[in-house]
Amino acid sequence: MAADTTPQALVRVYEPEKDQWQALTSMPTPRYGATSFLRGNKIYVLGGRQGKLPVTAFEAFDLEMKSWTHYPCIPSRRAFACCAATERGFFSLGGLQQPCPHNFYSRPHFVSxxxxxxxxxxxxxxxxxxxxxxxxxxxxxEYAAPMPSPRCCCAPLQTPNMLFLIGGVAQGPSNAVEALCLRETV
Known part of the structure; x- marks a missing residue:
């Protein structure tokens, strides 16, 4: 980020033979605190922040073509998510969910x-x-029974014996309503 904390889009590569940094094509989405991975000839950049707001952008820089590619955004808006790469793919895990700017009474909370x-x-x-x-x-x-309809951002409603998960997002809006029994005797 710049001295005034504004996010930057600058990309630099270090050339050991010349002992200098060289500018590359700037990132499409200015941010700081992002996670990056090298896979093949591409550098993948996930998430980050712009001020106090999380960035959901997922982009890759092709080292041979010297160009950026946009990928689908991370569905959940979270800051400080841990990102990991495996042979199977990329994972965005946990993080801090910020309240909406117009919701003065809500506090940030960590999510799983x-x-x-x-x-x-x-x-x-x-x-x-x-x-x-x-x-x-x-x-x-501890693990509980998996959700029949995988999704994120659903609305929870808890009763003494049940946890209802309503709606959410799964490749688009979900109209699923499911319940998890919290006691074995119910």
Whole structure:
């Protein structure tokens, strides 16, 4: 970021033979705090921030063509997400969900969202169906039954015995309504 904290789009490469930095084509989306991975001849750049707002951009720079490619944006708007690359694809995990600018009473909160993008299939990033719950007595995370309709950004509604997940996003808006029984006796 610049001295005044504005996000930058500058890209530089270090040339050891010349012992100098050379400018490359700027990123399409100015940001800071992004995660990057090298795969083949491409540098993939995921997420980041612009001020206090998370960036959902997912782009790649082709080192041979010297050009940028846009990929589908990360579905969930989160800052400080951990990103990882595997042979299978790219993952965006967890992070801090900021409140909307017009919601003065909401506080940022950490989320356990996990999304995956497989570049070989060219698919949209997709939410996983896995569900974990934190056991306060055992002080650890435990797996629960997976969601029948994988999605993110759904609205939760909790009753004493049930957790309802309503709507959300899964390659577009979802109208799914599902419930997880919180007690085995219900």
């Amino acid at each position: 969202t996990v999304e995956e993008y497989n570049p070989e299939q060219g698919n949209q990033p997709s939410p996983l169906s896995s569900v974990e719950s934190y056991n306060l007595v055992k002080r650890r995370w």
